[in-house]
Structure formats: structure tokens, C-alpha cells
Amino acid sequence: MLRLTFRNLGANKARFAMTTFAVVLGVGFVVASFVLSDGLRSSFGDLSDEITAGTDLQVRPVSEFGEPVPLDETLVDEIAAIDGIRLAVGFVEGDESAMQPVKSDGTTINSVGPPQLTFSWVDDEGLGAFALIEGSAPDETAEFSMDVDAATSNGFVVGSTYDLITPIGVVEDATLTGTTRFGSANDTLGAVLMHVSLDEAQRLFGVPGTVDEIAIRLDTDTDAAAVVAEISQVIPTYGVEIVDQATLNAEQKADFNQGVDIVGNVLLGFAIVSLFVSIFIIYNTFSIILGQRVREMGLLRALGADTRQIRRTVLGEALAVGLIASLIGLLAGVGIAQGLIALFDALGASLPDSPIIVSLRTIVLALTLGIGVTLVSALAPARAAASVAPMAALRDGATLGHQSSRRRLVVGSTLLSIGIAVGGFGLISPPSSTLNVVLVLGFAAAAVFLGVTLVSPVIAEPVSRGLGWPVAKGMGTAGRLARENASRNPRRTATTGAALMIGLSLVSTVLIVGESVKSRLGELLESSVQADYLIIDDSDAGVTPKLAADLADTGQFAAVTGFRYDEVRLAGFVTDMIAADLSSMGLLLSLDLQSGTLPAADVTDVIVLHTDKAEDMGVGVGDTVTVEFASGDAAFLKVAATYDDDTILDSPIVPVQVFDDAGAAAVDQWVAASLADGVSAAAAQPLIDQIQQRYPQVSIDSAAEFQERFEASIDSALTVVNALLALAIVIALIGIANTLALSVHERTRELGLLRAVGMTRRQVRRMVRWEAALVALFGALLGVAVGLLFGWGVVSALPADFAGSLNVPFLRITLLVAVAAAAGLVAAWLPARRAGRLNVLDAISHT
Amino acid sequence: MPSTTTTGIETDVAARAIGATKFYGSGDTEVRALDGVTAEFERGHFSAIMGPSGSGKSTLMHCLAGLDTLTDGRVFIGDTDLSTLSERNLTLLRRDKIGFVFQAFNLVPTLTALENITLPMDLAGRDPDQEWLDRVIDAVGLADRTSHRPSELSGGQQQRVAVARALASNPEIIFADEPTGNLDSTTGAEILDFMRDAVDNLGQTIVMVTHDPVAASHADRAVFLVDGKIVDEMMEPTAEMVLDEMKLLSRR
Ligand SMILES: Nc1ncnc2c1ncn2[C@@H]1O[C@H](COP(=O)(O)OP(=O)(O)OP(=O)(O)O)[C@@H](O)[C@H]1O
Numbered sequence A: 001m002l003r004l005t006f007r008n009l010g011a012n013k014a015r016f017a018m019t020t021f022a023v024v025l026g027v028g029f030v031v032a033s034f035v036l037s038d039g040l041r042s043s044f045g046d047l048s049d050e051i052t053a054g055t056d057l058q059v060r061p062v063s064e065f066g067e068p069v070p071l072d073e074t075l076v077d078e079i080a081a082i083d084g085i086r087l088a089v090g091f092v093e094g095d096e097s098a099m100q101p102v103k104s105d106g107t108t109i110n111s112v113g114p115p116q117l118t119f120s121w122v123d124d125e126g127l128g129a130f131a132l133i134e135g136s137a138p139d140e141t142a143e144f145s146m147d148v149d150a151a152t153s154n155g156f157v158v159g160s161t162y163d164l165i166t167p168i169g170v171v172e173d174a175t176l177t178g179t180t181r182f183g184s185a186n187d188t189l190g191a192v193l194m195h196v197s198l199d200e201a202q203r204l205f206g207v208p209g210t211v212d213e214i215a216i217r218l219d220t221d222t223d224a225a226a227v228v229a230e231i232s233q234v235i236p237t238y239g240v241e242i243v244d245q246a247t248l249n250a251e252q253k254a255d256f257n258q259g260v261d262i263v264g265n266v267l268l269g270f271a272i273v274s275l276f277v278s279i280f281i282i283y284n285t286f287s288i289i290l291g292q293r294v295r296e297m298g299l300l301r302a303l304g305a306d307t308r309q310i311r312r313t314v315l316g317e318a319l320a321v322g323l324i325a326s327l328i329g330l331l332a333g334v335g336i337a338q339g340l341i342a343l344f345d346a347l348g349a350s351l352p353d354s355p356i357i358v359s360l361r362t363i364v365l366a367l368t369l370g371i372g373v374t375l376v377s378a379l380a381p382a383r384a385a386a387s388v389a390p391m392a393a394l395r396d397g398a399t400l401g402h403q404s405s406r407r408r409l410v411v412g413s414t415l416l417s418i419g420i421a422v423g424g425f426g427l428i429s430p431p432s433s434t435l436n437v438v439l440v441l442g443f444a445a446a447a448v449f450l451g452v453t454l455v456s457p458v459i460a461e462p463v464s465r466g467l468g469w470p471v472a473k474g475m476g477t478a479g480r481l482a483r484e485n486a487s488r489n490p491r492r493t494a495t496t497g498a499a500l501m502i503g504l505s506l507v508s509t510v511l512i513v514g515e516s517v518k519s520r521l522g523e524l525l526e527s528s529v530q531a532d533y534l535i536i537d538d539s540d541a542g543v544t545p546k547l548a549a550d551l552a553d554t555g556q557f558a559a560v561t562g563f564r565y566d567e568v569r570l571a572g573f574v575t576d577m578i579a580a581d582l583s584s585m586g587l588l589l590s591l592d593l594q595s596g597t598l599p600a601a602d603v604t605d606v607i608v609l610h611t612d613k614a615e616d617m618g619v620g621v622g623d624t625v626t627v628e629f630a631s632g633d634a635a636f637l638k639v640a641a642t643y644d645d646d647t648i649l650d651s652p653i654v655p656v657q658v659f660d661d662a663g664a665a666a667v668d669q670w671v672a673a674s675l676a677d678g679v680s681a682a683a684a685q686p687l688i689d690q691i692q693q694r695y696p697q698v699s700i701d702s703a704a705e706f707q708e709r710f711e712a713s714i715d716s717a718l719t720v721v722n723a724l725l726a727l728a729i730v731i732a733l734i735g736i737a738n739t740l741a742l743s744v745h746e747r748t749r750e751l752g753l754l755r756a757v758g759m760t761r762r763q764v765r766r767m768v769r770w771e772a773a774l775v776a777l778f779g780a781l782l783g784v785a786v787g788l789l790f791g792w793g794v795v796s797a798l799p800a801d802f803a804g805s806l807n808v809p810f811l812r813i814t815l816l817v818a819v820a821a822a823a824g825l826v827a828a829w830l831p832a833r834r835a836g837r838l839n840v841l842d843a844i845s846h847t
Numbered sequence B: 001m002p003s004t005t006t007t008g009i010e011t012d013v014a015a016r017a018i019g020a021t022k023f024y025g026s027g028d029t030e031v032r033a034l035d036g037v038t039a040e041f042e043r044g045h046f047s048a049i050m051g052p053s054g055s056g057k058s059t060l061m062h063c064l065a066g067l068d069t070l071t072d073g074r075v076f077i078g079d080t081d082l083s084t085l086s087e088r089n090l091t092l093l094r095r096d097k098i099g100f101v102f103q104a105f106n107l108v109p110t111l112t113a114l115e116n117i118t119l120p121m122d123l124a125g126r127d128p129d130q131e132w133l134d135r136v137i138d139a140v141g142l143a144d145r146t147s148h149r150p151s152e153l154s155g156g157q158q159q160r161v162a163v164a165r166a167l168a169s170n171p172e173i174i175f176a177d178e179p180t181g182n183l184d185s186t187t188g189a190e191i192l193d194f195m196r197d198a199v200d201n202l203g204q205t206i207v208m209v210t211h212d213p214v215a216a217s218h219a220d221r222a223v224f225l226v227d228g229k230i231v232d233e234m235m236e237p238t239a240e241m242v243l244d245e246m247k248l249l250s251r252r
């Protein structure tokens, strides 16, 4: 029987090739995700070793919650004086993109790309991990250096002067004193790494007299433990810790690996979706090929083969296909990983040179997944083939038996219900870990997909007939036959379409959720925001409080306030807290006050609570609550008011002075402003332009502009996700091409007859292509239907202030469906050409 | 319209082969399926091509019908020299000028009987001549079966649909390759009667390949093929005459 397995494989090479390709792509991406993350993990590990090699100890601030308070600068000298310490250096690091250099053409380096980071310069390669390549280190005010790759690619020249956008405003004509190298190879991941002197860093980032950490190198043959003990004597007992090199290294690695894991897992997720799609294609291929071999099976049975032997022959074929596909997939995966690295590099994220690591785990997983998927998909067809009666050998037109449609319906609807129930459960009360959420929802989605696939043959015939109506009307006989062919084998149409359904349902879910979030934002801005301007920083650095002050100083505004966020402990629980000018709040946001009144600007010992929070804490207006800050300070604040509208702000709000007093967050995350009565937007525009010029790093938007910006950012996120889902769709299209090729083969005689009685090649091609388009359309519509279900589920589960009611982007989804149908048309190009080229005589006498 | 090359002689010939030669393979394995066949098939006649298995009957028919090309020689449908036609024009010629009845698998399973009958005209985007169509359907006795699919028809009914299709477009000539080969003798006789009827009453031209002497007896004329050559010809054949001739030929 083994010989038969190989004969069959040989005879159906072309047909198995497409199946193999589907598995190869899926396995390839799984392998790529592992090879990529293993390689990156290894090279980042080396990088971590290198960065931390020169630092024996580090002293740094800690806090249980919130931002730790920086260290007092004087500590550096005290620590340096300790015996056994060769060098102790204080560092200041700016927030991401806090400092942005302006290129000679007047533009900044793309702010949505890799981060721009600024550090205080340390004149020691071991402690600082940076070495000078050209010029000198920055030393004075308005001097900076930059890593050599960023300088080269952005056209910065040592010795020239550039403007620097900083939190304290634009520093004009700063000199680029030199270029630097990070580690041994300047593996910056595309980040722009800059240095200024320590004094300058303290000035620019508003942290005079403090440092973020102190790096320490010990003398050789020093007892580290003794030194640590000595340091402990010097540093404050609260909010400061000492860590050793091993800890630093481990933290650094974990930090890098987090990023690697995200990339790896995202890739893996999409690879698994693709593999899942392949199941449908493999199932289809085996069903059709075996269907064409029913007589052969019958003959074997008549000659004495038992059902077990037949089943084994078929599963043997599946095993061989799976093995070959997995092996090719393994090789392809290594190639894909290299391609992805090249892609990242082209996008500007210069990844470190990674070794190609194909670990045993990767190989085992690739083989298991590839072979497993193929075997599982071939199981049902193998069973059907094994149950062929010996008599089938004698009958003309015998077909492969299938499990009854009743059973399919029952199993399908059960799976569908389970999927919906599990999905609903997963969405309503999601498990705590992200992994479990993904697993639960992934299981639910898979159950729904399988359920729909099993049930859909019931509707495949009427639906494809309905869809085919215009084709039959408009395309003549070729169109009519296309419609008939698309509906003549509902099970085949259903499974082929189902493969496409998966990709499209995920894409439309993403589109629907995105649209719902967008429209909710529109409602929120409409109902809860009265501010004329919303100001945010494009980076994470936040907005310097000077901006709000500058705006207020113009006198053109009735209300201006920044919003600062920090973590505090309130009544024993760690919670977010907002600091803002409470007196101007009424003109900017609707808080929907439930009790009390907003305090005047000069009252600083108050707090405004959301009603839910007040209820939880059992406090009301006039009660006093205790707030503890990261610095260790505490404040006793009187509840001035409670509010109910939690669309924009949902945390306790305190006057800015409270944060200033406690050393909490000093930067605004965003700023809201309303024009004074009688000042029109047009009249204020020059002023706005002026402020914009002073602080180029922020965006000053009207509510409408803000909405546009937000929608654009959602759209670009959607594009990335959908680009990755395109893989699943491509595999489904391969499936359509494959099914059509098999169908064409199966209908050779029919095609021969059609050609004999006068169907032209063009008409044959058109017939095959439109059949494919109808199958694709069917799959696409199923996908959109499932996408609506998923979208509805996700939107209902999302918090109300994030996505309100279901909002379907009809135009985009219609476009998506049309593109899918057109893609089906294109996918069938090859099978259509084959069908057109059939030799009429051979086809007529084909058996 | 297919381009035409006229022979110069206006005759009442629907199809004609001149020195038709067809080789398969080459060298030792060369098979001469047709070896210089010259024959004419008159309009309004029912002709039978007879001969033992492997004598080249089907090959001759395929070449006459534009389904296959000759190695040497020429074939004409009416005045049209098929060797001058492109693939596309051959297809159009088959669609518009020729009717086909094959031994089996004559119908498109997804189309109803009526749709199968009008298929060539539908492919041409032409409306069938309703009066003619009704007559044809009536003649083959399928009026109450037109909306059935092939799978719902018996073998004999399927062949009748096939004959109706061949007739429906009122072609220059109809080629039938062993149209009764898969049928029992009674059903076969019915089909042959229809074909006879089509020639006598509807003025059709039919060329039928068969090795059944009884089938040949329905024709006006029988042409005998052996090893790719025409060896004999018989007008108004009867079953006995044909049988005797066949015995004779097989002894050669
Ligand atoms: N495609 C082909 N390749 C090679 N040889 C062929 C091919 N088609 C036919 N032949 C050979 O040509 C000869 C004539 O074949 P043809 O099919 O015309 O015979 P026939 O008279 O129709 O026979 P039958 O009564 O069995 O149908 C035979 O010897 C056959 O083996």
C-alpha cells in the first residue's frame, strides 16, 4: 500500500503543489517568527552585556507607584568619595522626543518613527556605553552630540549649528560638537541618540540639581558588599535603591525582550491564522482528488483492500504532503525572517546583525504544525474514501460519500453556539492575562469559523444562485454556466469560500471596531468638550507647563489649563490622579457636577471626585481625604465636588499646586483652552500661530482638527493590522485558484463538449473566472456577516467611552467585498487559461 | 464570419475530404489513421461511415467537423476550407454550421434539456428560431421534458436531447459518432428514426459513424473504411448487405 501512496502523490503532483504552498506559507511565517525572535534575543542579549559591562553598581530612585522622584545631585560626590569606588557619575535622561533637533532644511526628524532620546554625556565609555567618533563631547550650553548613523542619515554635520526644540522652547543655533557610537556597532534600532552636558540636560528638562541615576565603577579587588553597605549609609532610606550589574543586565534584557516578544507574538498570531486557513484548502484538495478516485478506491476494495488500508493510504499521502510542506516551510521561514529584517531596516529600524538561530524547538514545532494541520484536514476525506463500497468500481459517476447534511448541520450549529458562548464570555468577563484572552477569543473564533463552514453549504446554493443572477444576465451563456457551476457543488463552494471568510471577517471586525471608536470620539467631543483648542504633544514627552502659562498670558482666553497625570495612593489604593486648573474647568469640559462646586483658583487644598469613587470611599463634599505621593509626601484634601461625566476625565482631580508641592508630575499631558468672549477663532489665529512657532513639538487643534488627527491615527493602525491579515487572504485566494483548477480537471469532458459545440476559448475562460468570482463573493459575504457578529461583540464589550454603539463603515466594507470578488476573478486566471487551452478531442475522450 | 476559400465548383456538397491524411506518432510507432481519404457528403442526405474498430472512422469525422486537423489533404464544410481557419474561426464554424451527437456525455449536466438544446445559439448570443425549435422538440418528442436536467433523463432521452441540440441551430451538417452505441436496440432504433425523419422532413444533412449494420441501414448511403482508406461504398444499404460487406472486409 505504501507504493500506492507514492504513485498517487506522483500522479497528483500539480494538484498537491498548491496545497503544499498554502502549508508552506503558514509554516514559513511560524518559523520566521521564531527565527527572528531567537536571533534578536541573542543579539540584544549581547548588546545588554555590552551596555552594562562597565557599570558595577547603580544607585537610582524607586517608588511603589507613580514616577520616582529624581536623586539629589549632591549624592554623586558623596558616593564618589567612598573608598573602593573609582568613578561615580550622575545621569539625566530626557523623555522620548523631549529634545528634537531641526535639520538644515527646517524640518524635524520624523516624529512617528523610532524615538529620539537625549542623555547627559558621561566621559567614560564603560559607564556611558557611548564613545566619541568625531569632534568633542558637548560641554557648554547649546551644545549637543548625536550618534553617527542618525547624524549621517539626517545630514547633521559636526561643527554646524542647529535649532533644538526642547521643553523650555526652541534653543537656537546649538552646535553639534561631535558624533558618537553606541556600544561597539551603534545598534540603535533606528533611534536618534543625542547627548548634552549634565548641566544642560538639567536645564532643558527642568530638573535642576537632580540626577536620574548614578552609575558606579569600583576599584579592582574591592569588596562590592562592603561598598554597597557604605553607600547605604549615604543615601536616603526612602525611595532610593542600589542594584548590581547582574540585575541591571537582566532588566536590560527583559526590557529588550519585551519588544522582541511583541513582534514575535504578533507574527506568530498571523501565522497561526494563515495555517488555520490552510486547513480548509487542504481539506478541499483531498476531498476533490479523492472524489475523482472513487472508482480506484472501489476497485481496491473489490480486490480485497480493507477500509483501514485505504484510510492508511490516504493518510500516508497527507503525511508525505505535510512533511514536504513543513520542510520547505522551514527553509522558507528562514528566508522570510531575513526578508523581515531587511524590511525593518528599510523602514529605518536598523536591527542589530542577528545570527540565524533555527533551534530544535523551531524545527519540532514547524514539523508538528505542518504535518498536524495536513493530517487533521485529510482526516474526514480519508474516512469518506475508506467507506467507498466495492461496487463503486463498477458504477459510472460514483461519488465520495459524505457525512449526512443533517449531521453537518447539527455539529456546525453546535460549534457555532459554543463559539459564540465562549466568545461572549471571553468578552464580557475577560481573563486576567492577555495570553488567556487571546486563547479564549481565538478558540471562540475558530469554533465560529468551523461552525459557519459546516452550516454554510445549506445556504451556498441559493446564495450563489442569487449572487450569480446578474452574472447570468449580463455575461451570456458563460455567465449562466459560471453561476450554475458555483452552485452545483455547495459543499465545495462553502469550504472554498470559508477560507476567504476567515480573513475577511477579521478585516471587517477591525474596520467595524475602528469605525465605532472613531464615531464615539466624535460624539464625545461634541457632548463633553467645550474647549476651542486641544493641545497635545506628538511624542510621549508631554507639554511643558510654560505653554499653558504663555497662552493664559495673552489675555485672549477665558480658560486655559494643562492636565497632568500621576499615580498616587488614595485611601490606601493606588490610583491615577489628575492635576488641573479646576476654576477654569467649567468652560472647557462638561463634568456634570453632582454635588458641591468647583473651587476658585486660589483654593489649593481640595479634591474633586467622580461620584463612583466618592461612593466607594464613602465620602462626600466637605470630607477630608488623604493622598500619598511617590515622593513620600502626603496631602490632606477636602472634597469640593463630585462629578458624573467620565468621558474625558475619570480620576480624582486636584489643583496643580498640590502636584507641585508634592513633587508629582510636572509636565502637562495635554492642554485645553477656550477663547474669551468676543474673540473669534480667526482673530486668535495669529496668536495660535505664534505659540505654535514657539513650541513646534505640539499640535494645537480645534476640536474638529483633533478628531481628524485621532481618526487618521486609528486608520493607520488599522492599515497595519489589515496588511498582516492580507496573508490569510492571499492563502485563501490560492485556495480558490486550487479548487478551480481541480474543478476544471474534474469537468474536463464537460469543457470538451462545450468547446465542441462552439464555446470559444474566451467564453471558457470567462466562465471559470466568474465562477471563481462568485465563490469569492460568497466567502466575502460570509466573512462580512461573521465580521459583523465579531464587531458587534467587541464593540459591546468595549467600555462605553471608548466605543459606543456599533458603527459599520459600509463604504469600506462594500469596497472590501468588491475587491475580494475581483481578487477571485484574478486568482482564477491560471485555471481559466488551462481550461481554455484544453484540447477538445482529448477532453471529449477524457475519462 | 469565417473566411472562405471556394473550390470554384458549386455543388450540393455539405462536406468534402480531398486526400485527407492523418498520422499519429512517428517512426516505428507511426499510425496512419487516415490514408488519403477522398469523399463527399451530399446535402440533404443521411450518410453512414462504416468500418471495423480502429479503421479511422472517428478520426475522419473529427477532421471533417473541425475538431482535429489533418496531417495532409484538405477538408471543406460547404465552401469553407477548414485548413485556412484559425482556432477561433473553427470554433465559430462548429457553433454556427455544425451539429454534434456523441456516443455519450452529450449534455452539460448543469443545464436543463431546453438550455442544452439552445446552447450553441446561446453561446452565439443568437435567439433561436422559435417555430423551428418547437418543431424540433416536437419531432424528438421532448415537449414535456424540456425543464429537466440530464440526470433526470434516461439514456435514450438524453440522446434525443442531443439530437435536438444538433438540429436546433439548423446547421449545414450534423456529425454523429456512434449515437446509439450506448443504447438498447429499441431505443437506438427510435433515435435513428428521428435522424431519418430530420433528413426527410426537415431537410437536414447527417453524417453518422457506426459499426452497427442495423444503424447503417437507416442511411441513404454507406461508406466503408479500412485502415484509413475508403474501400467501398453502398447506396440504400440494408442490414444484410452491410453485414455481408463487413464480413468480407474483415476477412481481407
Ligand atoms: N490520439 C491518438 N494517438 C495515437 N493514435 C491514435 C489516436 N487516436 C486514434 N489513434 C489511432 O488511429 C486509428 C484510428 O482510430 P479511430 O479512433 O479513428 O478508429 P475508429 O474507426 O473510430 O475505431 P472505433 O470503432 O474503435 O471507435 C487507430 O489505430 C487508433 O489507435
Ligand SMILES: [Mg+2]
Pocket (backbone or CB within 6 Å): B057, B058, B059
Ligand atoms: Mg470511433
